[in-house]
Structures are given as structure tokens and as C-alpha cells.
Amino acid sequence: MALFSLKSTTLNVIRESPFSLEREIQTLVEKNLDLLLGLEFITSEFSIAGTTQKLRIDPLAFDAKNRAFVIIEYKQDKHFSVVDQGYAYLAAMLNNKADFILEYHEKCGKTLKRVEVDWSQSRVMFISRSFTPYQKEAINFQDLPISLWEIRKYSNQTVRFEEIQKLNATESIKTISAAGSTVDTVGKEVVVYTENDRLQGIPDHVRELYAQLREKILELGNVEVKATKLYVSFTVNGAHFTDVALLKKTLKVWINLESGRLEDPYRFARDVAAVGHHGNGDYEVTLAGAENLDYLLTLIRQGYRAKA
Numbered sequence: 001m002a003l004f005s006l007k008s009t010t011l012n013v014i015r016e017s018p019f020s021l022e023r024e025i026q027t028l029v030e031k032n033l034d035l036l037l038g039l040e041f042i043t044s045e046f047s048i049a050g051t052t053q054k055l056r057i058d059p060l061a062f063d064a065k066n067r068a069f070v071i072i073e074y075k076q077d078k079h080f081s082v083v084d085q086g087y088a089y090l091a092a093m094l095n096n097k098a099d100f101i102l103e104y105h106e107k108c109g110k111t112l113k114r115v116e117v118d119w120s121q122s123r124v125m126f127i128s129r130s131f132t133p134y135q136k137e138a139i140n141f142q143d144l145p146i147s148l149w150e151i152r153k154y155s156n157q158t159v160r161f162e163e164i165q166k167l168n169a170t171e172s173i174k175t176i177s178a179a180g181s182t183v184d185t186v187g188k189e190v191v192v193y194t195e196n197d198r199l200q201g202i203p204d205h206v207r208e209l210y211a212q213l214r215e216k217i218l219e220l221g222n223v224e225v226k227a228t229k230l231y232v233s234f235t236v237n238g239a240h241f242t243d244v245a246l247l248k249k250t251l252k253v254w255i256n257l258e259s260g261r262l263e264d265p266y267r268f269a270r271d272v273a274a275v276g277h278h279g280n281g282d283y284e285v286t287l288a289g290a291e292n293l294d295y296l297l298t299l300i301r302q303g304y305r306a307k308a
Contacts, residue, residue: 005156017155019129022074025151028159029072029127030059036161037125038240038280039063039070043107048099050092057089062104065280066228068121069093069100075128082135083173083183086124086146090186093122120191121229127151131164140166141173143192149238163238165224193227202246210246212290213253216297217242220304230278239307242300243279251287253296254279255303262302268292269299 004011019025026044033041039061046057061070071089093100097114104112123145131148139148148164177183199207210232217223217234226233231245231254245252255262259273259282273282281303285296 003154003158014158015155017153019151019153022076025127025129026058026074029074029151033059033061036238037061037070038065040108042104046103048092048096050088055089055092060100060103062108063121066121067116067118068123069104069117070122071124073124073126075126075131078132078135081138082126082131082146082148083138083144086126086144087182087186089124090122090145090190091182094119094186094189118229119189122190123147123192125149136164139164140169141171142166142169142194143172143174143187144169145186145190145192161238163224191229193229195225195227195232198227198232198246203248206246206249206251209287209290210244210251212293213244213251213287213296216293217300220301222308223304233280236304236308240280241303241307242281245278249288252279253285253287253300254281255283255285255299256281257303257306258282261306262299264299266295268295 003014005014029036030041030044033039040063042060042062044059046060047054048057049055057071058074059072061072062068063070071093073085073089097117097119101112101114101117104110125147127149129152130150136148139146144166150160150162150164152160154160173183174187177187199210202210214225218225220236222236224235226235228243231243231252233240233243235241239256241256243254243256254277255269259271262269262283264283269283269285271282272284277284283299285299287293287296
């Protein structure tokens with residue numbers, strides 16, 4: 001993708017200025033982990049025992065929303081298998097849960113009990129300047145707890161950070177994994193949820209309402225849909241701007257804006273900044289019917305524009 005700077009009517013090419021060292025990427029990501037990925041930094045170079053060798057994690061992070069640990073790995077090597085290495089990390093995590101709890105307590109100074117961690121939402125993120133077509137193709141499974149992120153720096157001091165999207169990912173990784181393999185063992189505890197999972201057991205009228213809302217949100221452009229254990233999340237440029245939980249009678253919608261930043265003349269949204277809640281953002285809407293869809297979209301669009 002070519003990038004240009006505009007001066008009057010003249011375009012000038014903005015050329016890539018590659019990171020010289022992996023450490024440069026690591027420093028940049030770790031200092032901006034919350035902004036880039038919404039994660040809490042725990043530590044760098046955390047070592048744990050793997051199946052055949054000691055594994056070093058750089059860095060280890062925590063996802064407060066999903067109450068799960070996230071392993072991040074920086075890669076310049078184009079020949080490694082993201083699937084094999086990712087599952088090796090996850091297997092080591094599940095076999096050394098107490099070590100992860102202890103590391104969080106020592107480095108963050110906060111108490112975290114093992115039962116407070118949702119190990120089913122553990123995942124691995126690989127970050128690199130670029131990935132090969134083979135590595136990108138390897139993640140095209142709907143239930144793979146592994147993601148790839150590319151980071152690039154340009155001559156005008158701009159940084160582009162984006163997730164490699166899965167293409168037509170309808171197959172399960174379990175279909176190609178042998179019984180007793182690392183993939184099979186990890187898959188019994190680590191779960192990747194899909195949009196269909198969130199639709200299961202939901203009455204038809206709520207499903208139809210969700211479908212209408214979903215269609216309007218996707219029309220905003222460049223929107224990705226991701227399911228979690230409790231809701232469906234809509235993102236732009238990798239950032240969550242609205243989340244939707246499908247309930248038995250209604251939809252519950254969260255708008256990812258801080259308290260005081262939403263323009264809502266009809267007071268349709270509830271400020272939940274001081275209340276424990278799921279989803280991202282300080283505003284919550286309960287939607288029972290389609291008559292308020294258009295107004296709700298004006299609120300959601302504000303969250304979208306803040307992240308786009």
C-alpha cells in the first residue's frame with residue numbers, strides 16, 4: 001500500500017523506514033501496549049518450562065476485560081511456524097499456571113487468584129514487520145487462539161499497526177490435529193468463540209434485531225467483527241468501538257467512549273463508568289426493538305469516529 005503526503009495539489013511518497021532491530025519494535029510496543037492492544041504490561045523476558053525446552057516470553061501481558069494472560073512474541077524470522085510455536089507457548093502456560101499468577105503479583109503488585117483467571121481465553125500474539133504468505137495462510141482457522149500483527153515505521157515518523165485478518169476462516173484447527181497432540185490438548189481448555197456461538201439459544205426476534213444492527217454497523221466501513229465469551233465486538237483499525245451482547249429479550253450495547261464524551265440529547269445511553277459492566281466503554285444501551293436503531297447508530301458512529 002503506497003502512502004503519500006499532500007502539499008497543496010502535490011503528492012510526495014512516504015517511504016518505509018524499517019526498524020533496524022527487534023528490540024526497537026519491542027520497546028515501542030511495550031511502552032504503548034495499552035494504546036495498541038488494550039493490554040496491561042506485566043514483564044519482559046519471562047521464562048517458563050516448555051515440553052522440550054525453556055521458553056522465553058517477551059513480553060507477558062494481561063487482558064483485564066477477558067481476565068486472561070496474553071503472550072506476545074516479536075519475530076523477524078520468516079521460517080518459523082506460527083501455529084507450532086503459538087501452541088507450544090499456550091501448552092507451557094497451561095502447565096505452569098501458578099508461575100504466571102506469581103509473576104503478575106510480583107511485577108504488578110496486585111493480587112490475582114487462579115480462579116479469577118479465565119484460562120480459556122489465553123492467547124498468543126506475534127508481532128513482526130511482515131509475515132510470509134505461508135504464515136498468513138496458516139492462521140485461517142476460526143478457532144485459532146493466535147493472531148498476527150504487522151508493525152511498520154515510515155520516514156515521516158508515522159507507525160502503522162494492524163492485525164492480519166483471517167480470510168474465509170470456517171474450518172476448525174481440530175480437523176487437522178491428531179488426538180493427543182499439543183493442539184488437541186490445548187484446545188480442550190483454550191476456547192476461541194465465534195459469532196455463531198453468541199447466537200446459540202437466542203430467540204428469533206432478538207437474532208433479527210441483532211442482524212439489523214449488525215448490518216448498519218458494517219456500513220460504517222472497514223469494520224471487523226470479533227466474538228468473545230460474552231458479547232460480539234466491532235472494531236475499526238483494531239480498536240473496539242462498540243460491543244453487543246445478545247440476551248433473551250433484548251440487545252445490550254456498549255459504546256467505547258469515556259464518560260462525558262458522548263453527545264446523546266435524548267439520554268438514550270446510560271453512563272456506567274462507575275458501575276461494573278461487560279464490554280468496552282462507559283456507555284450502555286438496552287435495545288428492545290428496531291424503532292430506535294437509527295438513533296442508536298448516531299451514538300455508535302461517535303465511538304467509531306473516535307477510533308477510525
